[in-house]
Amino acid sequence: MGQVTYVSFDGEKTVVDVENGDNLMQAAIDNGVSGILGDCGGGCACATCHCIVDDAWAAKTGQPDELEVDMLDGLIDPKPTSRLSCQIIMKDELDGVVIHLPES
16 A cells, blocks of 8 residues: 555645555545546546656656557647556555646
8 A cells, every 4th residue: 555645736735545456546536536537437548537747756657558648649738747547556666656636
């Protein structure tokens, strides 16, 4: 288990405990973090769980695969560390990860 800090676009922080093996989208939904919708249920079929991984953590979360890149390409203003939170799986190395949430 590890902790994730979700930071809203206006700076509000929410810290959540996440079991190893769970994705960060579901953890946000289960804990009422606003800003992540997860309309497709974690199937990498939409971008409603878009997040921006803090620069300090980007290397540890890994690179998006081709399907995720296709979904990210549809965003209006993607950032270099934009990811779909449904595709980031909690593991020991991510304990303390900081995830920023876009305004829209």
